[in-house]
Amino acid sequence: MMLGIRLPALRDRLMGYAFVAPALLLLLAVLAYPAGRSLRLSLSSGVRGSSGYSLVQYAELLRSDVFRQVLQNTALFVAASVALHLALGLALALTLNRPLFGRAAFRVLALLPWVVPDVVAGIVWKWILNPLYGLMNDLLFRAGLIAAPVEWLTAPGLVLPSVVLANVWRGFPFVMIILLAGLQSIPVELYEAAAIDGAGTVQRFRHVTLPGLRKVLIVALALDTIWEVRRFGLIQAMTAGGPGIMSEVLSTQVFKQYFQFFKFEYASAMAIAMTGLLLVVSLPYVRMIVRQE
């Protein structure tokens, strides 16, 4: 090692720690410390004066029908959003991965829903889906498909799909852009070689495109899942979890329990459960990155 001669290795190593120290200390202070406090709070009984650890909050969580419903809503919301983001994103990325008129413009404009705040996405779809004055019912009515206004955001079976629709609009462009970049990084020679070997379109997709996309797919899926589990503004602006708890997800429910019902310990337990869920879900992603390093 040439560096070893000129710079003492130990001093250089210390320099390395100095580079990462500000960020790590900052993260410890602004993230790890509050997260630890939440964990501590979730383990208290909520009885004044008692300072021991207790699993009372978690037991209440397991008994709660509301929590079960919210968990189910969250699972449906995340699964449907991520699946549709992926389906639309992949289909469009494959379409755009060839010379087309207006491709560059489409690519740039398609990301706009992802660029605006998710609150904006929530309210524009709330307005479009307004039963009386909304565009959606107007279109369906003109087309002769409905006779009476559809209550998109208040009917039990419709509210969650409606929220998902808004979230699909907001989120699929990101997956599309990431996958498109992934597609463009696959060497053309691989496709040429496959074609020479007599591979058809489907085979080339299976044996060249999918393996080439594996890494970006995992990254896009992981980031999207993490973001959708945490999604707050879109739902808060669109339905605030209502009617009742029909469109309530974990993040809106924790917020309510904490800041409206002031059940700090219970809300913290729910947030910890949510965090555990997120960590489990993102395990494949973490493993891939760690192996890569």
Place this chain on the structure above:
Amino acid sequence: MESSLIYSRSRLVAAVVYAWLGIMGVFVLFPFLWMVLTSLKPEIEALRVPVTWLPETPTVEAYVVMWFRKHYATYFLNSTIVSLSTAAISTFVGALAAYGFSRFGLAAKGTMMGFVLTTQMLPGVLLVGPYFQILSRLGLYDTRTGLIIAFLTICLPFAIWMLKGFIDGIPAELDEAAIVDGAGRLTVFFRVVFPLIRPGMVATMLFAFLLAWGDLLWVQTLTSSEAMVTVTLAIARTVQEFFVKWPELMAGALMGGVPGVLFYLLLQRWLVQGLTAGAIKQ
């Protein structure tokens, strides 16, 4: 004959492809158009059945009301200050850390990077409660400084990852050459690496800006006074009113999206590169 068959078949494929892109284009852009059209209607017209598509008596009143009578300028200023500060701090601190992780064989590097990765996953609702208490005690509740600290939790982990992807792409031989010439690590970072990752820094700043600008959860919990309201909070409050004035709401929402969209249109090339830097190795 065969060639004309192929020709007409490829024409059919092209027609299908463009029709599909057209449908998706409408799906993506129509909500924006609908916001513009609604924002230009008087309130009575927006609440009329059947729905009018083009405003019959177009007016910019909604914009005037939002901007001048509803303190939108203040909200805008708050959002701008907080988002820009967060973006600058997280990008700078993130770049230092990214350089450290990229170039040094640190002990416990795996643990430290795993820690950074984990912080990326913590949901905001896990942290807002304690933040409310901690910031109150520090006297930072309902201040922009408090919001900036809170936004670092969203932006800094991502910034480190994005920038590490960029720095990994720069050959370490450049550093070594400079060190052989007698430069210290700090000089190398600021004179050699810094200029080369400028596109990555721009992308990271843009991404952090968008994250901070778009947040609702934190501003809703860490502010209380009118002077601290941000754009997203203003929009969320308007939609929760009993009588929603839709043209004003649409005008506000559109204006709230403008800074992000402008920055994005200027810098989109680098953003895409930055978001995929970790996943696609050149």
